[in-house]
Amino acid sequence: MPDKLKLPHTRYLAPDGAPCAELPAWSDDFDLLIRLYRQMLLTRLFDQKAVALQRTGRIGTYAPTIGQEAIGVAIGATMQADDVLVPYYRDTAVQVMRGVRMEEILLYWGGDERGSAYVDPAVAEDFPLCVPIATQALHACGVASAFKIRGQHRVAVTTCGDGATSKGDFLEALNVAGAWQLPVVFVVNNNQWAISVPRRIQCGAPTLAQKALGAGFAGEQVDGNDVLAVYDRMQVALERARQGKGPTLIECLSYRLGDHTTADDATRYRPAEEVKQAWQEEPVARLQAFLVRQGVWNAQREQALVGECQAEVQRAVEAFEATTPAPVEDALEHVYGKWPQALAEQREWLRERAARREVDHE
Numbered sequence: 001m002p003d004k005l006k007l008p009h010t011r012y013l014a015p016d017g018a019p020c021a022e023l024p025a026w027s028d029d030f031d032l033l034i035r036l037y038r039q040m041l042l043t044r045l046f047d048q049k050a051v052a053l054q055r056t057g058r059i060g061t062y063a064p065t066i067g068q069e070a071i072g073v074a075i076g077a078t079m080q081a082d083d084v085l086v087p088y089y090r091d092t093a094v095q096v097m098r099g100v101r102m103e104e105i106l107l108y109w110g111g112d113e114r115g116s117a118y119v120d121p122a123v124a125e126d127f128p129l130c131v132p133i134a135t136q137a138l139h140a141c142g143v144a145s146a147f148k149i150r151g152q153h154r155v156a157v158t159t160c161g162d163g164a165t166s167k168g169d170f171l172e173a174l175n176v177a178g179a180w181q182l183p184v185v186f187v188v189n190n191n192q193w194a195i196s197v198p199r200r201i202q203c204g205a206p207t208l209a210q211k212a213l214g215a216g217f218a219g220e221q222v223d224g225n226d227v228l229a230v231y232d233r234m235q236v237a238l239e240r241a242r243q244g245k246g247p248t249l250i251e252c253l254s255y256r257l258g259d260h261t262t263a264d265d266a267t268r269y270r271p272a273e274e275v276k277q278a279w280q281e282e283p284v285a286r287l288q289a290f291l292v293r294q295g296v297w298n299a300q301r302e303q304a305l306v307g308e309c310q311a312e313v314q315r316a317v318e319a320f321e322a323t324t325p326a327p328v329e330d331a332l333e334h335v336y337g338k339w340p341q342a343l344a345e346q347r348e349w350l351r352e353r354a355a356r357r358e359v360d361h362e
């Protein structure tokens with residue numbers, strides 16, 4: 001590889017939680033690190049619960065975040081309140097940190113539009129998560145253009161997977177971000193798989209970060225299982241964008257420890273040995289091991305925190321389950337201003353069916 005394409009790669013913690021580079025100055029702020037740990041643990045527990053709710057038919061498909069908690073939590077912890085998040089579907093961790101309620105996330109995956117109408121005014125300008133691959137990268141450039149035109153010192157942060165970086169939308173977004181020097185940060189969650197397609201056959205470039213170079217701005221890799229590394233580099237990228245110094249692409253190297261979604265069975269295409277190896281690197285245990293080494297964490301504190309987070313998840317599940325279901329025909333709303341005849345007929349059919357079911361239930 002030409003030297004120019006050798007990009008920075010940041011890692012502070014080895015998989016066993018031991019420091020493997022000179023730590024950033026803020027790494028002795030244990031209140032901060034414990035806050036990050038709490039959010040990572042909360043995400044992991046929420047994730048387990050969401051999968052269980054899907055398995056028992058109480059929500060629809062869900063995209064687990066397991067293995068990628070450090071990325072979302074570091075993004076959430078470094079963004080300012082008035083920045084705008086333009087997320088994709090594996091962003092539970094960052095959405096919760098921004099102020100999206102866990103019951104809203106359950107509503108979303110339960111097929112209820114109200115899950116994207118965030119109650120907390122702090123997240124009113126964040127986007128709903130995006131399922132069409134990579135389209136959100138362009139939306140983020142639109143947001144960043146608005147910030148630039150208005151002269152605001154705000155940043156648009158957008159996330160996507162490794163597979164998404166092969167999409168035209170992603171490359172077009174990089175191009176416009178570089179051409180217009182937009183205040184945007186692209187975070188690529190490289191979890192090594194795009195459903196059943198492994199990273200090595202998605203793209204011939206040695207790194208995904210180097211795609212930024214073709215667009216004229218900085219790209220770098222970080223260890224996405226090391227929350228300290230992602231936090232550190234996010235801070236730098238956000239500051240650069242805020243000062244009008246242009247975009248950054250951060251490729252976070254992680255691993256999708258779970259299935260692609262609850263509709264997938266990854267054992268059909270992934271070697272068990274690879275997954276076992278990836279568990280050795282995972283982010284939650286890594287930060288926990290670091291905190292234990294620093295003498296600020298122990299089994300007792302862990303147990304108390306697990307209890308606290310489980311109670312928080314349970315409260316969200318109860319709030320979700322206590323929500324009166326939306327009318328079934330809402331699934332067809334917000335697409336057409338004037339309803340096409342065929343869809344209007346389907347709406348009537350749905351209404352009648354729903355009404356009949358109510359009668360059945362009596």
Ligand SMILES: Cc1ncc(C[n+]2csc(CCOP(=O)(O)OP(=O)(O)O)c2C)c(N)n1
Pocket residue numbers: 090131132133160161162163164165189191193194195256260
């Ligand atoms: C435009 C579009 N094409 C195809 C799909 C189907 N699809 C859903 S997820 C996915 C793979 C995405 O992989 P990656 O970008 O690596 O993200 P990950 O799910 O691994 O986080 C595909 C092809 C889609 N949602 N949108």
Ligand SMILES: [Mg+2]
Pocket residue numbers: 161162163189190191192193194195
């Ligand atoms: Mg992926």
